[in-house]
Amino acid sequence: MYAFDIERPTTLAEAVKHMAASEENQALGGGQTLIPTLKQRLASPEKLISLTGIDEIRGICEDDAGRICIGAATTHAEVAAGATAYPALAALAGNIGDPAVRNRGTIGGSLANNDPSACYPAAALGSGATIVTDKREIPADDYFEGMFATALEEGEIITEVKFPVPQKAAYMKFEQPASRFALVGVFVAKYADGVRVAVTGASEEGVFRWSEAEAALASDFSAGAVEGLSLSGDGMISDLHGSGDYRAHLVGVMTKRAVAAAG
Amino acid sequence: MPQVKMTVNGKPASGEVEGRTLLVEFLRENLGLTGTHVGCDTSQCGACVVHVDGKAVKSCTMFAAEAEGAEVLTIEGVAAPDGTMDAVQQAFQEHHGLQCGFCTPGMVMSARALLAENPTPSEAEIRDYLEGNICRCTGYHNIVKAIMAASGQDVSTIAAE
């Protein structure tokens, strides 16, 4: 790693001030992706601003609209244990990485990084969540801008994520055998006003909504409704672990399984 | 360089660290606690697992500075002061749950974390929980068996007993 300093603010205001001090400063969530990246010397921040000591952005609650609101510095393990009102989300969090990673990794860190194979982007997009920052609220549909790209501006800090709770939902992950990240992960959520299907791991554009499946499921929320739908392998990630066509095929399989699991 | 203070295996520990100093480096190099190992650089192998404030974490993926004020438990702090090994350690020896010993400290720390959460885990639950701990020697058979035994389950019917 290149040399850098670490700041450990205890209030959001302090963190914001640190982030504003230099464009070379970078927020540090649980560090489960950032630290390996730093080890490879792929980033050279001047300072890391650790967000895990800020109590005001940690924890799970419910807002007046009945949304599950998760502080950005809440760990995956805490969401797995605490998001009882949204079982599909808790289950997703409880299957990210491994137990030690879940004890450090945070929802804010995962969404800020927007790894194309991460789980949380599928949950956020699939739930039509709202990403709250120190500056504004960003609907999930506007937040994800492709692999590792988000609507976050320089220095902007995610503080909270608000998830509307669906009637039914499930996440199905087909793991890449080495990294155990999603080779394909599909989050399906049925709301009163429609169905959302978000796919991670598959596309070169990062997490995306499979609108064709959403339309089919809106009128018939059953695995059978997805039968016959297919995605093109073009634009899908093609690598050692599977071709674009294989990933496209898996999206269909995982969608069906998610619908079946959602009940 | 900034100073960091924490409690390690029940004793106060402090030292000067850089921002980039990892917790595992602080433990191994500043404190000489070389029982915690580094087996990869992508946070997957789990040889470096220690407990921070009671939770299993990968000490190669956490900065020493982030452990300021924390209670850290490493493999050196697991056995009783008189050297008596705890139930997990004893079961690993009894059931041959280790060979070269390099992944073992992380395995023991993960196993202890699992049993704290789930006192009688099933075979499948153990295998799932160990996703972040790679062993190249044992083929996992005797590790899983040892953890089941440490939790008081009867392992006499497991294949190849």
Add this chain to the structure above:
Amino acid sequence: MPKDSGIGASSKRREDVRFLTGAGHYTDDIDLRGQAYVHFLRSDVAHGILKNVDTSAAEGMPGVVCVFTGADFAEVGGLPCGWQITDREGNPMQEPAHPVLAQGKVRHVGDPIAAVVAETREQARDAAEAIEVEIEDLPAVVDMKAALKDGAPKVHDDLTSNLCYDWGFVEENREAVDAAIKSAAHVTTLELKNNRLVANPMEPRVAVGDYSRSTGESTLYTTSQNPHVIRLLMGAFVLGIPEHKLRVVAPDVGGGFGSKIFHYAEEAFCTFAAKALNRPVKWTSSRSEAFITDAHGRDHVTKIELALDKDNNFVALRTETHANMGAYLSTFAPSVPTWLHGTLMAGNYKTPLIYVNVKAVFTNTVPVDAYRGAGRPEATFQLERVIDKAARELGVDPVELRRQNFITEFPYATPVAVEYDTGDYNATLDKLLEIADLAGFEARLAESKKNGKLRGLGVNCYIEACGIAPSHLVGQLGARAGLYESATVRVNATGGLVVMTGSHSHGQGHETSFAQVVADMIGIDENMVEIVHGDTANTPMGMGTYGSRSLAVGGSAMVRATEKIIAKARKIAAHLMEASEADIELKNGQFSVAGTDKSVAWGDVTLAAYVPHNYPLEDLEPGLEETAFYDPSNFTYPAGAYACEVEVDPDTGKVTIEGFAAADDFGNVVNPMIVEGQVHGGLAQGIGQALLENCAYDEDGQLLSASYMDYAMPRADDVPFYRVDHSCQTPCTHNPLGVKGCGEAGAIGSPPAVVNAVIDALQRAGRDVTHIDMPLSPSRVWDAMNKG
């Protein structure tokens, strides 16, 4: 009845306590006063001409002690190759230089260009980034067959081509084999790959070089399976240090699996730099660095043809393999696809005619050398796969086809130059069918079908040649070393023993099992025996641990030395009891005079040896210490039968291992618990090869699977509880313990069982799939199911 101590007892491992309490002492735990750290600047291209290496900026960086480049090693020896192969024409293989730091050219991603020694690791790395390297890129050769085409870029300009050797075995049989295949009733042909693997012991390699101005002695602490071999190779061939001025220490080593046999550049560098700089120099590999510097394993491309007569008897076998050597010849690389592979092509079967051709090829990839099994898994895989395919083509039971062709009489001289001393392949197969519950397969198949899964069963046999190796034989085959082992048994005055062995334990539990043997021979408590290994300063010589040789060869040396101890102790006891030596009996640590109640304890005798007040000084020297060297007269031949049951998810192609059973014949067994553990570990590695592990390069020679993010290591949930059995025992006839070796069996025998099982599952489901190359990842299985 299980024994509770000595040979045959599952004694709990004494080494466990230190490993379980964080008191293990691995090389990276060694920090020496004044130590500096080295970071290697490595090539990020697979092939290129080093035009310029400018270290001037790096030299001025904070903390930098010294920057070394190839120029500093121009007069230093290269890394030697320990085995020379003679090709079909009788010519020696092409053997390129292997410099410690690149000379003029880089030949694989990871080839070291420069080395920065600095006060801290990060400073060394910082400065390495400041080195300006100008490389003229050359096209890389990665594919072996492309590398052999006319006009292909040459990895080594001074060689005539990228062909290291073209080996034929047994060359005299070639025409007869061709003729037999031509006239056979049935010929089954299979083309396959044995996938390139990375050994991945969990402890990355580490080297710490030290030099004493006081004694003029260099010391290397290193993660090695064979410190004496490193001392010999590095001292004699690379650095020119006499062995009496060079000490190599391999303390606790966190697994090896072959990858820590070889002499590596980093070892030579740290030893060299420590003397040059007069301070200790340490290198700790990161896992990322390990992927591009540890020798890889396997990587064969093979076409095999099995000819059968009208009664399904095997009549001839022909196999043609391209074996990847990588960019340089690693220490034992040339022996792996040849003598460790061709000699096993008979397998468990009485095929009368066999011809093996191997073309070893240089490519712009990391060197390839022995990995758990080394050549024998490659032989077993192709043979057991082609037999399975033949059975399916002929519509016969694959188990019965094997049984019909088993070798049943021993000793048996194969047509590929080895003589199996003992074995009973029907016994292990019968045992397998029992423990794998083959009778219950149909019911399990029906259950899988109900759940929408495809179930398959794969069975295969294996044989290996272990206990490496008779020196006179391997000398004829091109080995540049003897493959004996040594042991010194030192008895202390108070009766305790220290056994210094040249075998090295890096997970195998020698400290426990070796002590069991010696204690059993004398009849004393195991805790009175201490096993010391891993330090050239202690043990006279050692060829180390690999090829499942430690107990068969190292254990035999220890037995011989202990026999000498007992012989001398018997003389002392006879003197103490004023009896004839011929009447002295040793039992349970007591010497007694036959037919009398006279006895002296072990401790009385050992005390007399060191306090010789009442001692036959005119006939016998005081003291009690003996050394023995043991050179085996033959290989040992562990064998067995394995069965795997899988389920395939037809929607995703994902394969899950539902059951795995292994019935092995290891001859006599010293510690059943440890033996079973060795098999378990081997099975996981074999299952890993079959389903998960894939060391892949792109066409430019960039490693695609360069970390655990892309190289799939078997994890706890990839494997089941295994059913293993070693009750079929035909003791080795030619070593004193009757042991055969168990370290590699699991990794040798398991890949074909897994692949046979997947093919079985697909064919039962009506899919026309006859082969899938390993690893059988979900995408590959799905592609195979949905092709066309």
